[in-house]
Amino acid sequence: MQKKKVVLTFPYKLINQPITYHLIKDYDLKVNILRARINPREEGRLMIEIGGEEKSLEKGMNYLKELGVEVQSLAQDIRWLDEKCTHCTVCIPICPTEAIILDRNQMIVSFDKDKCIGCGLCVPACPYKAVEILF
Amino acid sequence: MPKTIREINEKIKRGEAVVVTAEEIIDIAEEKGVKKAAQEVDVVTTATFGPMCSSGAYLNIGHSKPRIKLGGGRAYLNDVPVYTGFAAVDILIGANALPDDDPRNKIHPGEFSYGGGHVIEELVAGKDLKLTATAYGTDCYPRKKLETWINIKDLNETVLFNPRNAYQNYNVAVNLSDRVIYTYMGILKPKLGNANYCSAGQLSPLLNDPYYKTIGIGTRIFLGGGVGYVAWQGTQHNPTAPRTPNGVPRAGAGTLAVMGDLKKMSPEWLKGTTMTGYGTTLTVGIGIPIPILDEEILTYTTVKDEDIYAQVIDYSLAYPEFEPGSLGEVSYRELKSGRILVQGKEVPTGSLSSYARAKEIADILKNWIKRDKFLLTEPVQSLPSADSGLTFKPLKERPLE
Numbered sequence: 266m267q268k269k270k271v272v273l274t275f276p277y278k279l280i281n282q283p284i285t286y287h288l289i290k291d292y293d294l295k296v297n298i299l300r301a302r303i304n305p306r307e308e309g310r311l312m313i314e315i316g317g318e319e320k321s322l323e324k325g326m327n328y329l330k331e332l333g334v335e336v337q338s339l340a341q342d343i344r345w346l347d348e349k350c351t352h353c354t355v356c357i358p359i360c361p362t363e364a365i366i367l368d369r370n371q372m373i374v375s376f377d378k379d380k381c382i383g384c385g386l387c388v389p390a391c392p393y394k395a396v397e398i399l400f
Numbered sequence: 401m402p403k404t405i406r407e408i409n410e411k412i413k414r415g416e417a418v419v420v421t422a423e424e425i426i427d428i429a430e431e432k433g434v435k436k437a438a439q440e441v442d443v444v445t446t447a448t449f450g451p452m453c454s455s456g457a458y459l460n461i462g463h464s465k466p467r468i469k470l471g472g473g474r475a476y477l478n479d480v481p482v483y484t485g486f487a488a489v490d491i492l493i494g495a496n497a498l499p500d501d502d503p504r505n506k507i508h509p510g511e512f513s514y515g516g517g518h519v520i521e522e523l524v525a526g527k528d529l530k531l532t533a534t535a536y537g538t539d540c541y542p543r544k545k546l547e548t549w550i551n552i553k554d555l556n557e558t559v560l561f562n563p564r565n566a567y568q569n570y571n572v573a574v575n576l577s578d579r580v581i582y583t584y585m586g587i588l589k590p591k592l593g594n595a596n597y598c599s600a601g602q603l604s605p606l607l608n609d610p611y612y613k614t615i616g617i618g619t620r621i622f623l624g625g626g627v628g629y630v631a632w633q634g635t636q637h638n639p640t641a642p643r644t645p646n647g648v649p650r651a652g653a654g655t656l657a658v659m660g661d662l663k664k665m666s667p668e669w670l671k672g673t674t675m676t677g678y679g680t681t682l683t684v685g686i687g688i689p690i691p692i693l694d695e696e697i698l699t700y701t702t703v704k705d706e707d708i709y710a711q712v713i714d715y716s717l718a719y720p721e722f723e724p725g726s727l728g729e730v731s732y733r734e735l736k737s738g739r740i741l742v743q744g745k746e747v748p749t750g751s752l753s754s755y756a757r758a759k760e761i762a763d764i765l766k767n768w769i770k771r772d773k774f775l776l777t778e779p780v781q782s783l784p785s786a787d788s789g790l791t792f793k794p795l796k797e798r799p800l801e
Contacts, residue, residue: 351449355751392683
């Protein structure tokens with residue numbers, strides 16, 4: 266079983282296609298939708314966690330690419346700006362997935378991209394704009 | 401044998417002073433005992449790095465040719481309004497100031513992405529700022545309009561002047577209501593979803609000198625990465641707040657007004673700050689040395705997070721309505737553990753004040769003193785203390801008719 270978090274970008278012509286359905290039904294993949302939107306350029310964007318057998322996952326990804334869906338890792342859409350973080354810790358109780366980690370001995374904050382689901386709750390909570398979600 | 405500040409300064413000049421941080425002194429005193437520690441240690445450095453709304457700066461921008469009198473006119477730095485009530489070319493910018501066209505909280509919660517605090521950070525960072533001004537014109541100051549870039553290096557006096565900083569203890573903010581609230585203590589989730597505090601606790605300057613026995617008017621301090629001074633007691637200074645038997649206030653008490661030369665400061669220690677739904681502010685780095693003159697003063701500096709208590713206040717009703725009442729008292733040790741108990745519920749905690757950065761400041765100041773780059777000062781005058789009877793008064797409103 267493999268899992269990854271990706272951002273899918275759909276061109277205008279694919280906006281009405283039930284692509285998530287096909288990923289689940291035809292490729293036996295588990296899809297957890299984290300965020301979805303259609304932006305003003307009329308592109309669809311979908312932030313998902315996708316998991317399944319290695320082979321199925323590979324086939325599913327190929328299916329997306331052949332359709333013309335752009336796939337990129339979620340990590341590219343989320344930026345933790347270490348130089349802006351003051352390690353105040355006000356974001357710690359806000360993060361629902363413990364992606365923002367506090368070393369309580371040193372009181373130093375760090376960020377675990379793998380745990381981040383891109384919910385964006387930390388963005389308005391940070392007084393120093395140390396997190397950017399480009400989604 | 402008590403020491404004097406002059407004796408400590410002589411040791412600093414000889415490179416012999418023993419300087420430790422307010423965190424380090426705890427173990428030293430435990431290990432050696434108070435008597436020996438007081439003999440051996442000369443200075444304890446304290447620090448804090450948190451949002452301090454009552455911060456601002458005054459600048460003398462120099463006279464233009466022909467001259468303009470900004471006093472009584474209007475002026476802006478990067479579209480953020482500055483106060484022009486002082487003479488021709490002295491302007492004052494406050495951390496909370498916002499551009500006239502900022503939507504504020506019209507769509508709640510407002511973003512408040514840029515304001516006076518950010519202008520001060522950019523000025524200190526050496527960035528060019530856009531100055532625009534209009535004036536009414538006089539015979540001696542004929543000009544009515546000014547638009548120019550300015551840079552800190554070309555200005556005359558550039559002084560950080562903060563009427564209230566370094567609060568001695570502060571509230572722990574929670575939200576008992578069933579909606580999210582946006583406060584100067586951060587975003588508070590409904591039904592006790594989180595608890596935010598704002599103090600460096602055992603490292604915080606006035607918690608290590610609870611009766612202001614060494615910190616007073618004229619005390620030289622680390623301010624925003626440079627050197628500053630305590631100018632006065634801060635606004636809302638409330639030395640008569642309730643205290644624990646060790647003298648430590650159990651709620652917000654003393655405050656400091658501080659000032660220093662912005663040209664010597666650094667954007668690392670003066671940060672423009674955004675509180676969503678509330679406004680902009682400035683996060684200020686302050687470090688204050690405490691001369692260990694005797695055992696009593698040393699004992700105060702050994703205060704630990706578990707000995708410092710703060711009041712848990714509901715920011716959905718009690719705070720905005722100015723109602724008395726605390727939901728309970730918690731120690732900074734509990735706050736830093738990540739969870740506190742409020743009304744029987746475990747509430748996760750977050751801090752607005754950075755302990756990690758405060759520790760860095762305490763270390764920097766320690767090194768300055770050790771390397772003879774920073775001498776201690778005798779206060780010119782003491783701050784009003786617990787015996788002064790001074791209290792923090794509410795506004796008495798009187799009808800106009």
